[in-house]
Amino acid sequence: MNGRGTPLGEYLPGHSWLHRTPLGLKAGFLAVLGLGTFWLSSWAASLAVLGLVVALFASIAPGWRRTWRLFAAPAPLLLVVLVFQSWQLGPGRGISIAANITSCLVAAAILTLTTPVQTLLDGVVRLASPLRRFGLDPERLALLIAITLRSIPYLLGTFSSVREAARARGLERSPRARVLPVLIASVAYAQRTGDALTARGLGDATEPEADDPAFN
């Protein structure tokens, strides 16, 4: 079934120390890590950072199935990155780049697994509030991010379903049979999601009274 590809975007109810850590700190850590990996070029340092992030991930007791899904879904892509970069830049740099990407993925999963979506949305709305004077609606931006998070597992699940369908028809080697249905399903998904948001009035510009800080 679509939607079970990766825990990225899921919330894991709990009371771990990372659940209790304020959103600002977690988001700040993710931002520093994301930027910091640009400067990490030693494979030993990258692996050390990955080890630290994985230890943080383990501290929220995510369970084996969720851990497996987190690493299994991007594994083929990471393998391609590892092989290609090792070939282009040498094995050390290849390992470093693959480890850095994995660290960012795991850190992003920690953020979403330990933060309720509503808290994330409230955080984005607060952060984007100054942009209102430039015509940007913070609620819409927050909704965009929430929908993006919701769409990642769905689209990865679609890839998996289409791959199985192609295999069942003996077409596993046909790029057309594996890519075209994903594109069509993605467009249909976007259309259905748009309809659902419109029907619920969630795509409308924020009501003036919702500017009240109590609502944000």
Next chain:
Amino acid sequence: MPDARSFARPADPDDDAVLLRDVVVRAAGEDRRPSRTILTVDGLRLTERRIGVLGANGSGKSTLLRLLNGLQLPDSGSVTVHGLDTRRDGRAVRALVGFVFTDPLSQLVMPTGREDLELSLRRSVPRKDRAARAQEILERFGLATLADQSVYELSGGERQLMALASVLAVEPRVLALDEPSTLLDLRNRELLRRTLAELPQQQVLATHDLELALDMDRVLVVDRAEIVFDGDPASAVAFYRELSLSGTP
């Protein structure tokens, strides 16, 4: 076959009614120019609490429902819901009319039911009260134990109830339900049927489920983009059976 006009009731502006006047909806053809007509409604006034819409696939019943919420705007004519025009007052109409889709997965845009409910409440309930209000709604629908599960892990019936709860969270006055029982097994269909019967909202429900149609106060039959019958449920179901079995649709 009865003439559609002989069953259509005269349109009469009324603030507590859903009114469709001279409505024509066309499908966009090549170059996005309207081509094929997908629904015409000369005049329709809906005041009953529960209104069913029967019709074959592609007959125009979903289009009729989408007109009520403003998801579909008429190419000509007008649709007003409790005095609000769907074209002019789109946002207010969407707050007034909750829409339930056939597939609840299209409707539940958040990973879990609780998150989806809280999303519904963002515009109407202050942040500090949101979680408590969501919990209250979940308990009312017997969904509290399922609230934190991924929507993909819920059964079809649980998902449909969760989608319904998300829509009802903002307390709409009218519900447009597009084949809500189509994907459900018998047990879940009965559960949904009982839940809908207890709701105070005005309901306009498109369905293929003839038993559900018999629960309504009034039933419309749509065929080939027109309302061809409008009357009491038993007569409408009999008419629809005859229409379907005659091979006309």
